[in-house]
Amino acid sequence: MNNLGSKITSWIAQLVAIAIMGQTLYFKFSGAEESTRLFAELGMEPEGRLIIGILELVACILLIIPSSITFGAMLGSALMTGAIIGHFTQLGWEGERFQLGMLAVVVLVACSIILYTRRYTIPLLGAALQGRENQ
Amino acid sequence: MTGKLVVNLHKLARFTNIAIPLLTGLFFLAGLRISFYFHFITVAFIFLTALNAFYRFGQKGHSLLRNFGILGQGRYILESIGPELRQYLFLNDTEERPFNRNERSEVYRKAQDINSASSFGSQKNFDSTEVKVRHALFPIRKKDLKPSNVTFGEERGCPNPYTLKRPFIISAMSFGALGERAVRTFARGAKQAGILMNTGEGGYPKYHLEEGCDLIFQMGTAKFGVRDDEGRLDDQKLRDLVANDSIKMVEIKFSQGAKPGKGGLLPKEKITDEISALRGVRKGEDVVSPPSHAECVDIESAVSFISHVQEVSQLPVGIKLCMGISSEFRGLVSEMKRQNAFPDWITIDGSEGGSGAAPKSFMDRVGIPLFPGLKRANNILTELGVRNRLKIVASGKLVGPGRQMIALCLGADVICSARGYMLAAGCIQAMQCGSNTCPIGITTHDPDLQRGLDIDLKATRIKNYVDNLEHDIEELLCSTGCRSISELSFDHLYVPKDSTLHAYVTKPN
Numbered sequence: 046m047n048n049l050g051s052k053i054t055s056w057i058a059q060l061v062a063i064a065i066m067g068q069t070l071y072f073k074f075s076g077a078e079e080s081t082r083l084f085a086e087l088g089m090e091p092e093g094r095l096i097i098g099i100l101e102l103v104a105c106i107l108l109i110i111p112s113s114i115t116f117g118a119m120l121g122s123a124l125m126t127g128a129i130i131g132h133f134t135q136l137g138w139e140g141e142r143f144q145l146g147m148l149a150v151v152v153l154v155a156c157s158i159i160l161y162t163r164r165y166t167i168p169l170l171g172a173a174l175q176g177r178e179n180q
Numbered sequence: 181m182t183g184k185l186v187v188n189l190h191k192l193a194r195f196t197n198i199a200i201p202l203l204t205g206l207f208f209l210a211g212l213r214i215s216f217y218f219h220f221i222t223v224a225f226i227f228l229t230a231l232n233a234f235y236r237f238g239q240k241g242h243s244l245l246r247n248f249g250i251l252g253q254g255r256y257i258l259e260s261i262g263p264e265l266r267q268y269l270f271l272n273d274t275e276e277r278p279f280n281r282n283e284r285s286e287v288y289r290k291a292q293d294i295n296s297a298s299s300f301g302s303q304k305n306f307d308s309t310e311v312k313v314r315h316a317l318f319p320i321r322k323k324d325l326k327p328s329n330v331t332f333g334e335e336r337g338c339p340n341p342y343t344l345k346r347p348f349i350i351s352a353m354s355f356g357a358l359g360e361r362a363v364r365t366f367a368r369g370a371k372q373a374g375i376l377m378n379t380g381e382g383g384y385p386k387y388h389l390e391e392g393c394d395l396i397f398q399m400g401t402a403k404f405g406v407r408d409d410e411g412r413l414d415d416q417k418l419r420d421l422v423a424n425d426s427i428k429m430v431e432i433k434f435s436q437g438a439k440p441g442k443g444g445l446l447p448k449e450k451i452t453d454e455i456s457a458l459r460g461v462r463k464g465e466d467v468v469s470p471p472s473h474a475e476c477v478d479i480e481s482a483v484s485f486i487s488h489v490q491e492v493s494q495l496p497v498g499i500k501l502c503m504g505i506s507s508e509f510r511g512l513v514s515e516m517k518r519q520n521a522f523p524d525w526i527t528i529d530g531s532e533g534g535s536g537a538a539p540k541s542f543m544d545r546v547g548i549p550l551f552p553g554l555k556r557a558n559n560i561l562t563e564l565g566v567r568n569r570l571k572i573v574a575s576g577k578l579v580g581p582g583r584q585m586i587a588l589c590l591g592a593d594v595i596c597s598a599r600g601y602m603l604a605a606g607c608i609q610a611m612q613c614g615s616n617t618c619p620i621g622i623t624t625h626d627p628d629l630q631r632g633l634d635i636d637l638k639a640t641r642i643k644n645y646v647d648n649l650e651h652d653i654e655e656l657l658c659s660t661g662c663r664s665i666s667e668l669s670f671d672h673l674y675v676p677k678d679s680t681l682h683a684y685v686t687k688p689n
Contacts, residue, residue, distance in 0.1 A: 087216040088215060088216055089216050123223045123227065126223045126226060126227075127219050127222075130211070130223070131219070134211070134212055135216070169231070169253055169256075170231060170234070172256070173239050173245060174239070
């Protein structure tokens with residue numbers, strides 16, 4: 046996070062991730078038909094839907110607060126990895142599912158970009174990346 | 181390996197390195213066949229596998245991580261919390277350096293005006309190294325003490341002498357080393373306590389002046405605030421500066437206890453826009469002052485420079501140095517005698533260190549510690565018959581009345597301390613002064629951290645600290661039967677065999 050360029054890149058990626066994760070929250074929490082069907086297929090309805098909804102909300106909040114952006118990106122990428130596993134194993138990629146799956150991929154890419162620009166602040170890994178001694 | 185119960189960490193690490201990806205696969209299968217909830221764990225293990233792979237194959241900086249993977253990280257985690265654990269839990273009350281818990285809490289108690297009486301005996305090691313003050317058979321009462329006024333500049337008839345009413349000075353810490361709020365705290369506290377504050381070599385002392393306490397302007401080797409383009413003294417700038425009423429004296433820094441033989445150092449982390457403007461230096465680079473003054477190349481020019489500054493400033497002018505080679509100091513004093521030009525005081529700084537940032541080798545290994553240095557300097561001045569031509573200010577870990585009393589017995593007229601006042605303002609000895617991350621906001625420019633420092637409250641603590649120090653010094657003085665600091669001498673000390681001062685003992689103890 047030395048220069049303005051990487052700062053702007055990170056913030057754009059954060060906004061993309063927040064926008065995509067944020068808009069699905071409404072469907073998850075209101076129990077929209079498509080959303081309940083998805084989670085029913087995964088065998089997680091309704092607890093899993095609410096748990097993942099809450100975790101996504103937490104990720105969005107962490108991504109906004111400057112001192113926790115790295116943690117938000119870590120949580121976001123973990124959730125999206127889970128979503129992508131879901132698409133590959135149970136949900137599939139046909140029709141609307143393709144769009145939903147691609148949104149998860151986009152968020153995962155955005156979170157990866159955030160983590161890359163802020164790589165030195167990642168717990169444990171950051172110090173090794175800097176190659177410093179005794180961290 | 182015998183039958184001992186020992187964990188072979190290398191074996192364990194090899195096991196872990198295989199187990200992590202294996203478990204990832206197992207949890208994935210469980211997520212697929214049993215419940216999707218297992219994928220919460222799958223995802224965590226995917227990331228763990230990636231991290232472990234990076235440690236093992238992706239990085240080269242840490243051999244331990246290359247060999248042991250994620251298990252090796254445990255060592256770094258434990259090591260990183262070590263300083264805190266030791267300070268909070270494991271080190272006993274007399275063990276820590278530079279100040280142990282006993283020394284720190286004595287300052288805290290004085291600053292908060294809490295009685296510091298203790299019970300059931302001292303925790304000091306009495307047998308070998310502890311220097312003691314000898315009390316009189318008939319101690320005197322406080323009303324018999326003479327006022328402890330010290331007048332700087334009286335010896336040479338300086339046109340503007342300065343009388344310090346209490347023998348304490350807040351030692352040189354620049355704005356730069358300190359944050360704005362810390363400068364204000366110390367300056368306000370100094371004003372309330374009626375003592376002097378040294379500005380440090382930080383250039384124009386903007387915030388010190390705003391608080392209106394009595395100041396010593398310190399001229400470091402880089403001469404921030406009074407330098408011309410070549411780094412030499414600009415007389416007019418000095419004249420303009422000392423025209424300010426608050427500046428009572430000028431101190432020329434020859435060397436500093438934390439890093440004798442090296443110029444001042446301000447790490448780049450601590451250079452803000454304001455500091456780069458006040459000092460005329462660039463941001464993003466460490467500011468390293470030259471090791472010596474451009475005007476002073478030998479003892480002759482050094483003494484001439486001192487009298488030149490006295491002439492220009494018309495104020496008491498002192499020098500600050502850490503004792504190094506005694507014969508050089510003797511030469512310097514002889515030259516002063518020859519030119520009949522003496523500084524109004526000499527600050528003897530002990531190599532014990534100080535608040536400043538310094539290379540570790542200098543902090544640890546260069547310079548004479550305060551007590552032997554002070555004794556040596558005082559002896560040389562006395563032997564040359566010029567001790568009465570100037571004052572001696574002592575500095576170097578003088579945070580409590582005990583060590584201060586020893587320094588006074590060794591010849592000091594005034595006690596100077598930086599860290600004592602930092603502790604009084606709430607310093608917790610986190611030892612991060614150079615990295616701009618001071619957790620209590622003293623040595624940082626981060627506004628979020630400075631926020632914690634309540635200027636008015638802490639200024640009162642500075643005053644309390646000075647009040648209580650003076651109280652203790654007076655009581656100690658009464659116990660020796662002396663009526664003023666100037667009556668104290670080396671004979672008032674009991675010096676055991678293993679003390680660094682024992683070489684100076686001439687009479688049997």
